Amino acid sequence: MILRKTIPRTIKEKKFQYAGVIILLMLAVMLYVSLSMAITTLEERNVAFKQDYKQETFHWMSSQPLSGAEMSELEKKYDLTLEERSYQDINTDDTTTLRLFNKTEEVNIPYISEGEMPQQLGEVAIAKTFGDKNGISIGDTISIGGTEVMVTGYVFLPDYIYMIEQQTDLLSDPSQFGVGVTTSETLEAVKGTEQHQTLGWNTSNEVPDELRSEVNNRSTLLQFVGHDDNARIEFVESEIEGAGSLITTLPLIILALSLAMVLLLLKRRLELQRKEIGTLMALGYRKSELRRNYLGYAYVIGLTGTILGIIVGAALSLPLSDLYANYFNLPALSRFDFDPMVLVIGFIIPLVLLLILTTFVINRRLKTEPLTLLRPKEISSGKKSWFEKLPWFNKGGFIRRFRLRLLVRSKARSFYIFLGVMFSTVLLVFGLITFNSMDRLVETTYEDIQTYDYAVHYSSLQTDPTSGGGSPYTMAEVKVEGEKVSLYGVEPDTDFLKLISDGELLNERLNDGAVVSRPFAAIHGVKDGDSITLTNSFNDDEKKVEIAGVADVFIGSSLYLPHEEVNAFLSYPEDAYTSVWQDEKPTQTDNVFLIEDKQKVIDSFESTSGATRNSVIGMSVFAVLIGVIVLTLLTNLIVEENSPSISLFKVMGYHDKEVSKLVLSVYTPIVFVSYFISIPLASVVLEQSMNSLVQQTGFIFPTDVAWWMVVIGFVVIGLTYWMSLALSKRKLKNVSLEEALKKQQD
Template identity: 25%
Template sequence: MALRKRLWRIIKENKGRYIGIVILILLGSFYFIAATGVANNLEKMVVGFAEEYRQEDLTFSTDIPIEDIAALEGESGTLIEAYRQYDVKLSGGELRLLSLSSKINIPAVLSGRGLENPGDILLDPYFCQKQGLNIGGQIELNGKTFNIVGTMAVPNYVFILKNLYDVLPTSGFGIGIVSGADIEAFPEAVTVYGARFKDRENLNAQTAKLHGLLSEKGYSLSEWLDAKNNKRVSMPWSNISSMKSMSFPVSTAFFLLSCLIVGVMIMRIVKSDGVVIGTLYAQGYRRRELTRHYMAIPVLLSAAGGLAGTLLALPCVRPVVDSMLIYYILPDKGITFSPLNLALAVLMPVAFIGLSSFLIIRKILKKPAVELMKGDEQKAKVNFIERALRLDRYSFNTKFQIREQVRSIPRLLFLVLGVSAASMVLLYGFTFNYSMDLVMNRGALERYNYAIEYNFKEVQNLQDRDIPEGAEPYNSFRAYPEGRETVEFYLLGMEPDSVGIKMNGIGGTELSRDQVNITYPLASRLKLKKGDTIHFVNKLDGKSYSLTIDGIIEAYGEQYVFMPLDEFNRMTGQPLGSYRTVLSNRELDFDESLLAGVMDARDPEAFEDLAMPTTLIVASVTALAVLIAVIIIFLVTSLMIDESRNTISLLKVLGYREKELAKLILNSSTPAVFIGFWLGLPFMLAFGNNLYGYVAEMINMVIPMIVNPLYVLISFVLIFAVYEITKRLCGRKLAKISMSEALKAGTE
């Protein structure tokens, strides 16, 4: 009972310190549950929808209808379904009608009911919202009236893009599902095929096999695009995979770091209580009782922090998931949490902190009571670092500040590593934001001198169609290096005098377009240099090719290989003059039925909405880093003041004023904070490069780790601003230490 009362007295006497520890544990558990909860729920929605409603692996069109789909399915091991589609122009928008599918791309009813009667139609919810339509109402399409019976989500239109190669949604465009009989009322409707492979492994080989079978049977193929490169399907999965692959290791690393920091803090607290432990031990308390007594503090703090962080994170997951899904149409499966993750968020800090505390307590309790009562655990000892520094050369203030740090190496390391951790998190947030801006602006957008890209459904030829001035033809296909199917890139053929795409070598030197050039991110990923040979496979038909690299293009994230257009066509066996893409510096009047998509990079602001999740992540990471820095610096400074109470009291007796004491005691940590910040930079680069390499393998997206000096300066100012504010807060505690404590220490 006496020990239990002492436990609460210890916590009450140092409540600010213990509150800081609880908050640090809370942050680790909160971020762990929030990050894993968001990632797991998004994955459940996207993957669950794709599997349950049989999302296509491939979409394509043929020049004539496929005669025997069942036979083709048997030969290729594929589910194939034909569906009809027709685009209807409306005032203020456009609606694409799709016939109801039964084998793949099965629509999921989100509200209302499914199709039951002739004239029924299901609409996507965003189109209903934009057009002011409601379930139970009607919509007239080319003179035919349909009854709106519900809203739906379709697996091959999770991200609603009008054309396969579009990047951003078309304003006012939506989709609707009608029965096969109803869509026959529109004779201009076209047939599109979706395919889903029964074998879920090695999809590239199966895609090439199906392409070969169709070509052998005499079908001319167009709009052939696999799901991985179909933005209607891949855009949400890429975003979610990126978030999951980044959030889990980041949250786990931060969580373990929090446990480590708190463990070190508890170690210092227990060591400082060595005299009390010795006294209690001498009074007859057994080792088991004392161990249980001192273990109660770290276990109680870690359990309280873990539980509080978990409970606070639970209601935060839904708003984040909703913000991530603002552009995607998916069935809402509700928010669930993994019982294992919930248990880990509470038990892991208890286990890590409890184990570290147990080892420290056990080590201390092994010593005899007499030795513990001498207070050797609290005494500052001259170590080899202090002897090596030869402090006699310096003034008293300088010697005092250096000794204040080097005589407590664990506390010094705790401060340095803690500030490094906060700096690493802060720098990572800024660097991630800056890197994504570079990938989008200097890569995806600034790469183009000609800002409008027209992609055709079928291969065109310069002999059949003249390209106007200010426009250029390109031909391309998707490829992957032999043996590395996860690394996909575009091989692109361009004319030797092309100017539509910027192409500079490393350092800005001009590169010839009449040679084979590779972008730096792809070359770095494949460990290629000028003069090396790249061996790759055409993802469409499975044919292998080899090219010798003549130049390396300075780029940010893009994965391309460029070569002359005529050589491209000869190599692939296409007629000279073949092309599939046109870049233009102005809008061109192409037949819309021939186009598979248009990308317009003239308005970079149109892409900003897609970066909203990135902005949210950076803002939260910045706030998190600042809070970590406040807590860590406050804990260390508070501990330093407690360990130096007698010295501070004695200095007051000797006539030192509060400002002089604050400068002498609190400013001694400045070099450690400075070193900790700059250690955070290489730590962040090492962590980021490893993480981005993992992300590249997961989703084939290369993110460069590019540090902006301005953001480094901002981070430096933020960390030191936090340091100065924290010093002022701790200065109040220093002022409360009375001169009588030195007299008490002398009496003892």
């Protein structure tokens, strides 16, 4: 039909506007497709690795390993597969630790991605990310614990998907910690303290209810960790779960913005061509023919945007999948897990929504009679809104009154500008809060609260007085409402742990009740004055305590009580302790189960801050891009709609700057009102998101907004708005003086 020839001509004339909405639609589809496919690939690899290589259901460490007969008895009784595994932590240099395991055959079976499994004395396989970060390749010879060994391959372990040294660590840093596999002979030859753990697996992937108590009765448990509580396993599960909301929420918001822009463009096109539509209808064109013609704009935008989004998203999913795999130390068991439904949804949903909404807009215009369309549009009655009736509204000069009237009578434009700025601001503030939270989390948790340098955990209860000025404490695992919690029995006057909340020291409150961490309070929904019941994990004894305060401990669901009170609850001797905080560097001995070096944790955070900064920069660029596109499209439409008024102002002698101030800059208050409203909104949304994931991740970010974030955000949003105005002013300058005369002729 001849009408279809107008579509490419119109798009060519308004190429900037149509290119903008196509880019918005492409970004929405691209984000959905790339994130969905990357997460699908991550999930498929995780499931395959877990099942094929028998990821542990649980593991424990006890003061004395169980005998073979006891292991066989437990296997039969609880239908389990149990296997002993030994390991050593070896310092390859002053800051780097390699955890070497002996090869297992039935649980946590190692996967060799490149090279070969170690077969004889002096051979090891290491994690690829650890090798890459430390410049170690297959075939290299390295020195570990005074023994020269050769690297024969790269290995992945099912229980070290998130490769962290301690369960309480937040970030994985392969440059400082890695894992490896070697032969039992090599492990024995290496100089160091060997640790032993028992791995358990069953087909139901559930920990038997009585198993923990029974093992503890046979040999005192030092550690019992189910897969649900294992951060090295659970963190990837939490990432997959948390990414689900991001996959849908962010693309849907951008999709909504792009649909709104398309509808505005189409509505404007129908308004400009009302007489042409009336003429065509009078000549005999059916409404269905006209509808198909104007739906052509939606088809061009929808097909171009979705197809480009799918292509770019699918291509982007490959490096994203590899990035996830490297971060989580997952082997590439499959290169690309293609999910056709992602492509179908990414193509069908945006296109269908676009066609439905544009059909609705077109039908509203086509309901008008041809004669009505041929007549000049009726002049508005000029009925004032309640806002315009306010006494101060009509005060001041013409410029002020014109700007206010234009602002009040352009509610839809103001609303879209408000939403566009809000979306950009929320993304920007998200990034800034995340960046600041990492620094504050380190400073508060590891410098202000945990003032010790080392934490020494023993393999059995200690009663001897500590030496070197250390502070003994008891640490145990208890249950609160069925959830496992780390219980600390501490001396209220200790100098090695300062439980603070907004600068207030809470240690003295330990005599009145329990002080809990921020994650504990978020998971259980408790605050000062509430009561909770502790359950001993071994004998089901219960103890009711009152919450005396919530400390700014952002990592781990933990609870603090006086040392003597905890020992009494656990039936330990009054002066017993399991661990010691101290400043002196401890020596690894046979009765030392674990040594925590706080400085290594801080260094890990600092070494990974570069990636955080890059993510913040990327999010900021994305926010600015969205803001520029949305604001420029809207300001362009404003210029187009007000071209007769702009032309008339020019005829009257107004300069371009004055006209711009009258027509374009009128929305400046909306931009900055939206910005300042969005700041607390972003903080609240991020806080709610963190609270919803804290049970899976075990940590929570502080979401306070600092003054420098407000300043940086203000500058970025201001520059974004200035860029959109600068682009639209070029269009304003091109409005000719004849536009006003043309309008009068119409």
